[in-house]
Amino acid sequence: MPLVSVIVAAYNVERYLEVCIKSLMRQSWKDLEILLIDDGATDRTGKICDEYANIDSRIRVIHKKNGGISDVRNTGLAQALGKYVMYVDGDDYVAENYVEAAVSCAEKHQADIVIMDFEEIEEATGRRDKWSMQIPRDRVMDIKQIPELLITVPSPCNKLYNRNFWQSTGLMYPLGRNYEDLTMTPRLLVNAARIVYLQSQPLYYYIVHEGSIMRSRNFQKSYMDRKAAIEDILLYFREEGLYETFRDELEYLAFEHAYFIPIKEILVYEPRSLYLRAFREYISEIFPKASKNPYVKKSLSSKDKIMLRLMKWRLYGVMIILSKARRQVDIMRHK
Numbered sequence: 643m644p645l646v647s648v649i650v651a652a653y654n655v656e657r658y659l660e661v662c663i664k665s666l667m668r669q670s671w672k673d674l675e676i677l678l679i680d681d682g683a684t685d686r687t688g689k690i691c692d693e694y695a696n697i698d699s700r701i702r703v704i705h706k707k708n709g710g711i712s713d714v715r716n717t718g719l720a721q722a723l724g725k726y727v728m729y730v731d732g733d734d735y736v737a738e739n740y741v742e743a744a745v746s747c748a749e750k751h752q753a754d755i756v757i758m759d760f761e762e763i764e765e766a767t768g769r770r771d772k773w774s775m776q777i778p779r780d781r782v783m784d785i786k787q788i789p790e791l792l793i794t795v796p797s798p799c800n801k802l803y804n805r806n807f808w809q810s811t812g813l814m815y816p817l818g819r820n821y822e823d824l825t826m827t828p829r830l831l832v833n834a835a836r837i838v839y840l841q842s843q844p845l846y847y848y849i850v851h852e853g854s855i856m857r858s859r860n861f862q863k864s865y866m867d868r869k870a871a872i873e874d875i876l877l878y879f880r881e882e883g884l885y886e887t888f889r890d891e892l893e894y895l896a897f898e899h900a901y902f903i904p905i906k907e908i909l910v911y912e913p914r915s916l917y918l919r920a921f922r923e924y925i926s927e928i929f930p931k932a933s934k935n936p937y938v939k940k941s942l943s944s945k946d947k948i949m950l951r952l953m954k955w956r957l958y959g960v961m962i963i964l965s966k967a968r969r970q971v972d973i974m975r976h977k
Contacts, residue, residue, distance in 0.1 A: 644700070646674040646726045646741055647805070649718030651711055652691060653681040658733035658849065663694050663701075665735040671742035676701045677718050678732075682708030687732070712815035712822040715798070719808065727805050729798040733849050740845040744802040747840050751782050754834035756802040757794055760846035772844055773800075776940075779841040785831050785888070791839075792831055792891040793937055796823035796899075800846045807834065816874070820863065824871040824899055829878060861908055861917040868900045869924060876928075893929045894937035901925040901932070 648666055652659055666676050678691040678701060688705055695701040704721060706713075719727060726748060730736060744756045759774045777783075777790050785791045811833045815822045831837065872895070879885040879892060901921050908915050925932055932938065 644673055644675040644724045646671065646728060646745055646802075647677055647718070647722035647724035648674055648728045648730055648741065649677045649715065649722060650679060650730050650732050651681065651714045651718075652678055652683060652687050652732035653708070653711075653714075654683050654685050654687055655732040656683075656686040656690060658735075658851075659687055659690050660694075662730060662732050662735050663690075665738070665740075666730065667694075667698050667700075668738050669736075669741045670739050671745055674700060674741055675723060677721060678703045679714045679718055680705045681710070681714050682706060710817065712817050712819075715815050715822075716817075719805070719814075722805055725805060726802050727808070728802050730846075731799055731848075733851065734799065735847050735849075737843075737845040737847075743840060743842050743845060747780070747838055748802055748804065751838045752836060753782065753802075753838045754804050754807040754836045755830065756838050756840055757791075758800045758802075758840045758842065758846060759844040760795075760800040760848055761844040762848045762850060765849055765851040774844075775839060777839055779839045782836050782838055784835055784837055788837075789888060789891050790937075791837055792828055792888055793894050793898075793941070794827070794831070796821075796827040797848075798823060798827065799848070803830070819867040819870060821867050821871040821899065824868075824895070825874045828875050828895070832879075832882065832884065861904070861912060861915050864904055864907075865917045865920050865924075868904060868921075872896045872900045872928070890936060893932050893935050894941070896929055897925060897932040897935060897938055 650662065650666070655662075663676070663678070666674075676698070678695070680688040680691050680703065682705075688703075691701075691703045691705075695703045702721075704717060706717060709717075715729065718729070726745060728741065728744065740758075744758060747753065747756050757775075759772065762771045762773065763769075773795060775790065775794060777788050783791070808830065811830065813826060813829050813833075815826055875895070876885070876892060879888060885892065901924075904921050905918065908918050908921070929935075
């Protein structure tokens with residue numbers, strides 16, 4: 643039985659999948675299984691999965707009808723054999739010590755969840771942004787001790803999970819909508835007694851490319867799914883009697899994922915969208931003072947703080963000009 647199961651979501655990622663798989667095959671930690679989940683891809687993704695399964699016996703391939711990323715992650719968890727599970731998206735890649743660093747940390751601390759830094763790389767411009775948190779590293783904690791853990795990036799891809807812990811919660815990803823991580827990750831963090839933030843450089847590399855950008859441009863679906871995710875997690879915390887305890891953290895999550903991120907996307911790609919007002923009105927309705935949240939003030943970069951002021955003053959034209967100018971500069975530097 644492998645100690646670690648790495649679950650790879652693979653849907654129409656033929657351009658990137660081989661780099662992803664090779665980065666997992668080269669891991670310094672050898673005691674692992676690689677679950678390649680072909681979610682009904684219509685390009686060469688499934689064939690590439692099969693080819694690499696013939697090369698490396700640690701690779702298992704699951705071909706399934708297209709069901710979306712939530713279904714992929716649920717399927718992977720159900721099929722995993724390892725003590726620990728990790729998730730990788732098929733268009734991303736990882737450092738050679740990605741698994742070893744996470745497993746060593748988990749074994750040392752008997753962790754339920756290990757959180758790691760990651761780096762976001764924009765394919766078109768070459769811009770690289772590192773993500774980290776200003777909280778203690780390499781020590782056991784829970785969200786009651788360190789509430790800031792709740793505002794970690796929701797993606798499961800920079801985390802390791804103890805499989806028994808996850809299965810003991812009975813939690814599964816909700817089917818049929820995007821932003822499923824925003825619903826799942828806070829629940830897992832609430833239930834975890836032993837969380838560790840790994841001391842290391844970024845080990846996961848998230849590639850932002852045209853395909854991933856296009857998936858976020860359906861602003862009607864984005865609005866509905868983001869709103870559903872926020873309402874779902876707020877309801878969960880109310881039912882658990884934890885809403886007031888973590889109100890600041892929940893307000894920040896709502897602000898970040900149901901206002902700040904989608905507004906910036908709309909202004910760049912579809913500035914006349916009616917959903918510009920819809921997102922603004924939604925956050926004003928549920929958290930009217932969200933812009934004064936302590937995490938908003940502490941977490942935003944100086945550039946994002948400028949953007950926030952422009953949003954507040956509704957100077958969207960200036961925001962569009964600045965966003966496009968920055969993107970052009972990044973593209974020129976990349977050439």
